[in-house]
Amino acid sequence: MSTNTSFENNFNYSQYNLNTSVLVDLYKNMLLSRLIEEKMLILLRQGKISKWFSGIGQESISVGVTMALNLEEYILPMHRNLGVFTTRHIPLYRLFCQWQGKASGFTKGRDRSFHFGTQDYKIVGMISHLGPQLGVANGIALASKLNNKHQVTAVFTGEGGTSEGDFHEALNIASVWQLPVLFCIENNGYGLSTPASEQYNCEHIADKALGYGMEAHIIDGNNIIEVYSKVSEIAKNIRENPRPVLLEFKTFRMRGHEEASGTKYVPQDLMDFWAKKDPVINFQAYLREHHILSEGEEVKIKADIIHEINDHLDKAYAEDEILPDLINELNDVYKPFKYQEFKANGGFKEIRFIDAVSESLRQSMEQHSDLVIMGQDIAEYGGVFKITEGFVELFGKERVRNTPICESGIVEAAMGLSIAGIKSVVEMQFADFVSSGFNPIVNYLAKSHYRWNQEADVVIRMPCGAGVGAGPFHSQTNEAWFTKTPGLKVVYPAFPYDAKGLLATSINDPNPVLFFEHKALYRNIRQNVPTDYYTLPLGKASLLKEGNDISIVAFGAAVHWAIEVLDTNNHINADLIDLRTLQPLDTETIFSSAKKTGKVIILQEDSLFGGIASDISSLIMENCFEYLDAPVKRVASLETPIPFASQLENQYLSKSRFEKELIELLEY
Incomplete structure (x- = not known):
């Protein structure tokens, strides 16, 4: 049997009526992903990138799904979905910079691989915990539904990810709310080294959709035409009839979970079987056999892609390494928020x-x-x-x-x-x-x-x-x-x-x-x-009482406990600080009071060890030590879970011990 015939027998491409330009674009996008991966594996061995999760053998899923969606529709890929990023035409040098931890990447060197997103290309990258992105896709789809945008959201996970609780929560929510989500499950046989037979006990992952009243389809994940055509048809229908659909793509992971893992745990006959179903080689053979792509055109396409990869790699290499900047790091933890004060005008x-x-x-x-x-x-x-x-x-x-x-x-x-x-x-x-x-x-x-x-x-x-x-x-x-x-x-x-x-x-x-x-x-x-709408700033404590003898720092119900104690001890002249917000923390008010009174007691309802009172105490000791006349005192609840019976709960709570501790500190 000739090579081309064996390829042709692997997939039935001809049943779908696609025009030549679409077929060539599908091929180019798959080939681009494949050639980048092959280059990355070389760079990994050279120590020029730190890690790589290979999607070789699974390119048709990423490319087919991405081409089936509109550019304004969100995709939430995984770490083996390079084709999503390249098919959305992200400049390659930016991807290369991302993998090298450079500034022109998407995370400023703060995260690696595909752990990033970009609103410019409507891509939302994964976190290592896998499952949460399924629920995030629900939120994006809910927004589309609320705004009548008639858009689909596609989210990826692997067969291993379907074992996480997030998978089941996400499917249930999507079904109950009828959200336009494509749950794309790449069933590639192994979660790291654990085979699918040890991940779930049903014939197909698609079978799980029945329990959520959800439509499901099984798709040959190595057949680019089937992926693109079926996903296009389903996505078009979902835009007009919003609902979630589970797609199980049958495929195989031809390399390790990541390159250091290897594939020794995979039987060789299984590797050989799936090697014959290589999506790029099979489709390339089909295009040539049907005179859609000549040998010369094929060579030119490869040469152009390799040239593009090398040019963009050179651009990424030429970029300077990131220089650590303490201010930038701290400022980027939160999105800048300019507080706008709204004052109440009514009664x-x-x-x-x-x-x-x-x-x-x-x-x-x-x-x-x-x-x-x-x-x-x-x-x-x-x-x-x-x-x-x-x-x-x-x-x-x-x-x-x-x-x-x-x-x-x-x-x-x-x-x-x-x-x-x-x-x-x-x-x-x-x-x-x-x-x-x-x-x-x-x-x-x-x-x-x-x-x-x-x-x-x-x-x-x-x-x-x-x-x-x-x-x-x-x-x-x-x-x-x-x-x-x-x-x-x-x-x-x-x-x-x-x-x-x-x-x-x-x-x-x-x-x-x-x-x-x-x-x-x-x-x-x-x-x-x-009665009107109004705002108060975060990070600003409230000084409820003023005095010179001692500073009391509290928040929540503990503030009222402190007030009760002060009301029954009129002779105590105290600053009483209600923190109101714990993050951001108003250290200025705390330190100012500590420097004035020289004695500080922190009251919290939480148990003592590891509570916020411990950090506040440390901050005061580090910043106000020379002003203190006594050690900073923490008062907190017992180191037990919270009991039910009232007499036990009263014993548990720090409220019962605060007055004694306050007087002892005053007498220090």
Whole structure:
């Protein structure tokens, strides 16, 4: 059997009626990806790039899907999808600079490989945790649906990624909300060295779609014509009839997970079988056999591509190495935000803490006409605390969205909304439940602006705190999980006035904000609050009482505990600082007070070790040591989970020990 005949038997290309120019473009795009990869493997061996995840043998999926989509439609690729980037015509020297850690790349040397995105080319790169990008695609598709853009979003993962919880959350959300997402699963046989048979126990990944009421298709991932034609047809239909579709591309990874891994764990007969299904060689043979591409044209195309690669490599090599700049590094963690003060012009009304949060949300929904709020039971039910009661009638279910119980998937969807230019607020039903959405918060939202200049315009509301007999899973005040994560802002008000103004500012801020709301304050603290919309600056503490004997630093419910103690000890002349925001932290007010009084006590509700009081104490010791007349004192709750029974909870809380510790420090 001749070589060409064996190629022809591998794939049926002729059943699809594509014009010659499309066929040649498909070939050129696949060949460009292949030749770049071959060059990168040489450079890797020469030590000129640090790592490479090869997509050799899978080019038709990246190229076919990308060519099937419109240029304004987002694609979320993986680390083996070079063809997505090249088919979108990103200048090659910029890709080469990215892989060499140079400034003309997309991450300023801060991340490697394909861990980047670019709004210019509507590409959103992966993070190493794989799964979150599936949920991010949902958010982008939701924005398209809300804005009636009739666009498709395509997102890639491998068969290994389908084992992650994010995969199941993303499919469920997309199906419930009928989002126009193409979930592209590259089933290439192995997750690193683990075979597909140890990843899932069904015949096809496509079978999983049935459980989510989702349409699915199995596509020969090595047949470029089948990929392009079927994806084009499905995408066209989805634009008019929005819904998610799962596409399982059967393919194979011809090289290791990354080059250092090798392929010794793969049986040789399997390698031989898939080598005969090489998408580039087979398609090239088909084009030549059908006189669509002559030998001379083929040689010229290869020569032109090699010349382009070398020219762009020379340009990348010629660029200077990045010089570390401390100011640039620090300034790029957050998107610059110029605070705009809105002053209330109307009257005042005495309202509860919970009413202040609700008013701020409602007025922010009016201020930002496309703001979306999402959370469990927040629509008709109004949320478990009734903060969003009546919002559906005011703003509709498109903007006030009940979510499935899937914290990770909803945080990811919020990130996708931000990529598409829409603000969102996510309610964690209880702050404790944020642990189920921890990864996308600390690894996606927090790092996106620093990595590739993409803001995460998301506020996550965190009903928190003990004192209400809710036990270990509904009582945590877990701000320390996030204050140590660069890229996140953390706000923690103690009064209705602050809650309303700070929430409005948090929503205006394009950076991710964790907004803590203490449940014990919701219906117990009242205050006169402006009825109009207004804002308060982040990073500015409130000096509630002034004195010369001692400085008390607190936030949240602990502020009220401190007030109670001072009210029953009128002889204590203290500065009482309500931090209001923990990140950014108002160190100027803290240091000024510490230098004035010479004694500082920090009261927090969280347990002691690793809490923010520890960092504040260290900052004071490092910056105000010569002014101190005593060691800085921290008062915190017990090093146990939070108990349910009231007598145990009272013993647990730092409130019960604060007065004694305060008096001891005064007497030092």
